[in-house]
Each structure stands twice: as C-alpha cells, then as structure tokens.
Amino acid sequence: MINRRALFGTAAGAASMAAFFRERAAYAKPAGDIEVRGTMGRLERLGTLDLESQQDFTLGFRLWQGKDLRKTTMGLLNQALTAKGIDPKQPITYKEMLAIADANPQINVASKTWLSNQQVTWKTLQDYFHANADMYLAEMEAADKVGPGTLELPKDFAVPEYTRHEIHIQPGGYVGDPFAGHIYHYGTNSFYIAVIGHNEQDQIQKRVAGNMMTPSDGKVKRILDMGCGIGQMTVALKERFPDAEVWGVDVGGPMVRYSHLRANDIGIGVNFRQALAEDTKFPDNYFDIVTSYIVHHELPAEKTREVIKEAYRVTRPGGVYTPLDFQSGGLTGPAASLHARWWDHRWNNEVWSLSYHSINFTEEIAKGGFTQFKDSKSMMPGFGARNFYKA
Amino acid sequence: MAETKSTRPTYAVDAIPSDVKSSVFLGNPILDNVVSSLIAMGTELWATKRRLKVVEAVMAEKGITNEMIEQYTPTDAQNAAWEADRDRFIDLSFGPLANPGTLPVSADFPKRSGGGA
Numbered sequence: 001m002i003n004r005r006a007l008f009g010t011a012a013g014a015a016s017m018a019a020f021f022r023e024r025a026a027y028a029k030p031a032g033d034i035e036v037r038g039t040m041g042r043l044e045r046l047g048t049l050d051l052e053s054q055q056d057f058t059l060g061f062r063l064w065q066g067k068d069l070r071k072t073t074m075g076l077l078n079q080a081l082t083a084k085g086i087d088p089k090q091p092i093t094y095k096e097m098l099a100i101a102d103a104n105p106q107i108n109v110a111s112k113t114w115l116s117n118q119q120v121t122w123k124t125l126q127d128y129f130h131a132n133a134d135m136y137l138a139e140m141e142a143a144d145k146v147g148p149g150t151l152e153l154p155k156d157f158a159v160p161e162y163t164r165h166e167i168h169i170q171p172g173g174y175v176g177d178p179f180a181g182h183i184y185h186y187g188t189n190s191f192y193i194a195v196i197g198h199n200e201q202d203q204i205q206k207r208v209a210g211n212m213m214t215p216s217d218g219k220v221k222r223i224l225d226m227g228c229g230i231g232q233m234t235v236a237l238k239e240r241f242p243d244a245e246v247w248g249v250d251v252g253g254p255m256v257r258y259s260h261l262r263a264n265d266i267g268i269g270v271n272f273r274q275a276l277a278e279d280t281k282f283p284d285n286y287f288d289i290v291t292s293y294i295v296h297h298e299l300p301a302e303k304t305r306e307v308i309k310e311a312y313r314v315t316r317p318g319g320v321y322t323p324l325d326f327q328s329g330g331l332t333g334p335a336a337s338l339h340a341r342w343w344d345h346r347w348n349n350e351v352w353s354l355s356y357h358s359i360n361f362t363e364e365i366a367k368g369g370f371t372q373f374k375d376s377k378s379m380m381p382g383f384g385a386r387n388f389y390k391a
Numbered sequence: 392m393a394e395t396k397s398t399r400p401t402y403a404v405d406a407i408p409s410d411v412k413s414s415v416f417l418g419n420p421i422l423d424n425v426v427s428s429l430i431a432m433g434t435e436l437w438a439t440k441r442r443l444k445v446v447e448a449v450m451a452e453k454g455i456t457n458e459m460i461e462q463y464t465p466t467d468a469q470n471a472a473w474e475a476d477r478d479r480f481i482d483l484s485f486g487p488l489a490n491p492g493t494l495p496v497s498a499d500f501p502k503r504s505g506g507g508a
Contacts, residue, residue: 053441060477072489107418116430134397166409176406253402
C-alpha cells in the first residue's frame with residue numbers, strides 16, 4: 001500500500017512536503033478513517049482497481065474529446081458558418097449558433113459522446129459509493145464530531161430550490177446524494193486535468209491562495225470561503241495563513257461533511273458550516289478576507305447580488321473580497337465559444353450560467369460597495385480580474 | 392438516486408433531476424442509446440485491459456495474491472506507458488467519430504485523369 005509518507009519519500013517534492021509532514025507530525029490518523037487502497041499524497045485512491053480504471057478511461061476520453069474531436073467539430077461549425085456568409089469570429093447569438101450547429105450530425109455525435117462519457121463518470125462513482133454506503137457513511141459519522149477543524153450542520157436547515165439542480169449532471173447535484181462530496185471530488189479531478197491541469201493535490205487552489213491579495217494593514221485573522229464545495233480552497237487558504245481562523249460554508253450537507261472529513265484526514269484545522277452564501281450567519285465586519293471559488297456561475301443573477309451584499313456585510317473595513325469565477329457579461333460571441341458555453345449550460349446542466357453571463361459580475365461587485373485594487377489581476381486563465389477591498 | 396443500504400443519516404435532500412436522459416441528439420433515440428452503450432463498453436473494456444496490465448505487472452514480481460493486485464501502484468513510467476496505450480485504444484475505438492464524412496451513398500467516384508472510361 002502506498003501511503004503519504006512513502007509517496008513523498010522521494011527527492012522530488014521533498015522540500016515542500018517537509019512542511020506538510022511537520023504539520024502532521026503531532027497529528028493522529030482520525031478514528032474510523034477508511035483508506036481501502038491507500039493514498040496518493042492527500043488524495044485517497046478510489047476503492048477498487050476497476051473503478052480507478054473506469055475513471056482513467058473517462059479521463060482519457062475527455063482528453064481526446066477536447067483535442068481531436070473538438071478540433072473536427074469546430075472546424076465543421078466554422079465551415080457551416082462560412083457557407084452562410086458568417087465570419088466564424090463574428091459575434092452571433094445563441095439562437096443563430098444553434099440553428100447551424102444543430103443541423104450538423106457530426107457535431108451532434110461529438111456532443112452525444114461527451115454526454116455519455118460524463119454520465120459514465122458519475123454513474124461508476126455513484127454506484128461504488130452507494131454499494132459501500134454504510135462503510136462510508138460510518139466514516140463521515142465518525143469524522144463529524146472530531147477535529148482538528150469543526151463541522152456545523154444546523155438542524156432544520158432549509159435547502160433552497162435554486163440549489164437543488166444536478167449541476168454537471170452529477171446525480172443528486174450538491175445536495176441530493178449522501179456522497180455528493182466524494183463523487184464531486186473524483187469527477188472534477190478529471191475535469192481539471194482536461195481543462196487546466198492536475199489538481200489531485202489541490203495544486204490549483206494552492207496556487208490561487210498563494211496569490212490572493214491581503215488587506216493593506218497586513219492583518220489576516222479570519223477568512224471566509226463562500227460556497228466552499230469540498231473545501232479545497234478553504235484548506236489551501238489555511239495552509240497559506242496557518243494562524244487564521246478559516247471558514248467554509250456551503251449549501252450541501254454532504255459537501256461540507258466531505259470537506260470536514262477530508263480536511264481532518266490531511267490534518268488541516270478549518271471550520272465548515274452548512275449555510276447559504278447569501279446568509280452565512282456570521283457577524284458584521286467579521287472577516288479579513290472573503291472569497292469564493294467558481295460559485296457565482298452556478299447562481300441566478302439575483303442571488304449573486306445577494307451574495308455580494310452578504311460579502312460586504314461580513315468583510316471588515318480594509319478587508320479583501322476576491323470572488324473567483326469566469327469572465328462574464330454578454331450573451332453573444334463567436335460561434336465556437338458560444339457553443340461550448342451553451343453546451344455547459346443546457347446539457348452539462350449548469351442551469352444558471354446564462355443568468356450569470358447576463359450580468360457583468362465585476363461591475364456588480366463595485367455596485368455592492370467594494371473598491372477594486374488598482375493592480376487587480378485575473379487569478380486564473382479565463383477568469384475576471386476581481387480583487388476588491390472594503391474601504 | 393442510487394439506493395443506499397444504510398440507515399445512517401445522509402444529510403441529503405431531494406434534488407431536481409436533469410432531463411439529460413431524455414435528450415436525442417442523433418435523430419433517433421435508438422442511435423443515441425447505441426452511442427451511450429458504446430461509451431460504456433469502452434469504459435468496461437479499458438477497465439479490463441488495465442486490470443490485466445496490473446496482473447501482468449504483479450506477476451512479473453513475486454506473489455499473485457488478489458490483495459497484491461488491488462494494492463499495486465503503477466510506477467510513473469508504467470503510468471506514462473499505459474496512458475499512451477489508453478490513448479491509442481481510444482483513438483482506435485472512437486477515432487472514426489471524428490471522420491468528417493461528406494459523400495452520400497449515391498456519390499460517384501471523383502473524376503480521374505487517364506485509365507479510360
């Protein structure tokens with residue numbers, strides 16, 4: 001069995017991992033911790049070799065789709081546009097794009113295979129965790145009440161309807177499956193590799209947290225991650241600011257349970273609460289840094305405005321607000337990019353993404369009272385530059 | 392949602408299901424289903440092939456217990472080689488889907504120079 005110590009016992013990465021192990025030195029493995037097939041760094045290996053291989057296939061297929069098949073289909077889309085006298089770089093509407101794309105059977109085959117691959121990704125993961133439900137639920141139960149971090153699951157918490165959609169067609173979405181966090185984690189590892197790069201060790205969140213701007217007075221005692229998902233950014237922020245009190249809130253009970261379980265498992269003391277980003281229940285002016293990570297494109301525009309209002313309320317004067325998400329604004333564009341965006345919206349079930357793109361998120365933050373840093377930069381490729389502070 | 396054989400609290404609520412299973416992209420739901428089946432078959436076939444690779448790797452060492460097979464961790468070089476083979480496998484199985492066919496069944500041969508009629 002590979003364990004964390006064995007994996008990082010090599011020269012490569014030894015320096016960076018030395019701090020990791022120093023941090024873990026006084027930390028005992030959590031009671032009830034299940035590692036059926038060991039770990040790769042901080043990622044627990046999937047429970048069976050077959051499941052691991054099934055995920056390996058869907059990753060490979062996703063990579064091939066994004067490279068070879070997309071090249072062909074976008075070439076066909078551009079040919080069809082040109083045949084109709086439309087410059088492929090010319091901004092058009094969704095309706096115009098769909099009228100052309102829908103008529104091409106090969107684009108539809110590409111779409112269909114992408115969708116089927118996505119369904120297989122989720123189904124194989126969900127089937128495994130449900131086949132072993134009692135074991136994994138028992139693990140979460142054991143972790144719920146122990147630290148180093150804390151977990152708050154308010155009784156009678158009301159889950160709003162707008163959050164109940166099966167985003168990314170993940171069965172049950174973020175709130176409807178007891179293993180939503182587990183399933184999301186392994187599924188999105190595949191997304192990351194195909195789109196940005198490896199993230200099995202939270203590399204992307206660590207890089208972003210490392211670049212996050214801080215209040216001008218240098219004081220960082222409390223940090224909030226709104227809509228924290230499985231807590232990868234929350235954990236990365238605690239790793240950058242080890243003395244800070246770091247919180248992650250998310251609407252999904254299964255998501256915050258998994259976040260807490262995982263943070264405990266890697267020995268990072270962060271706090272999670274099942275709460276709405278627009279109603280976090282924290283006091284006014286409580287946080288020095290408030291952030292969110294790819295949350296807003298999953299929210300209706302009016303909820304985005306409510307979340308900005310809540311962020312303003314809980315950020316202390318001089319505190320920093322850095323919500324990370326895609327560039328937004330505008331419902332027209334070149335056909336190829338519109339096609340990708342439409343696809344994510346309609347068939348990857350990102351039900352609110354067009355609502356997000358119907359507003360200019362950056363401008364909305366400024367309207368909410370925040371001031372943009374003069375040297376604000378985009379934190380990730382394709383994301384808006386949104387580094388704000390509360391004057 | 393998949394059935395859960397446990398009485399432990401789940402903290403899950405009812406979700407709003409996606410309508411993705413009702414989608415028809417290829418003009419005929421049967422054709423859509425065949426494609427879905429093909430992807431699933433590919434997944435299973437690859438899982439089988441990858442397991443065999445593990446078995447072969449383990450047997451190349453000493454001992455052939457199931458636990459050893461389950462616990463085996465590929466080396467970086469093995470991962471690289473296997474990923475390359477995976478990509479070859481995908482290219483073989485699904486590469487035809489990227490073929491931009493343009494000739495209808497009634498299309499004649501292209502005009503050729505020489506060679507008579």
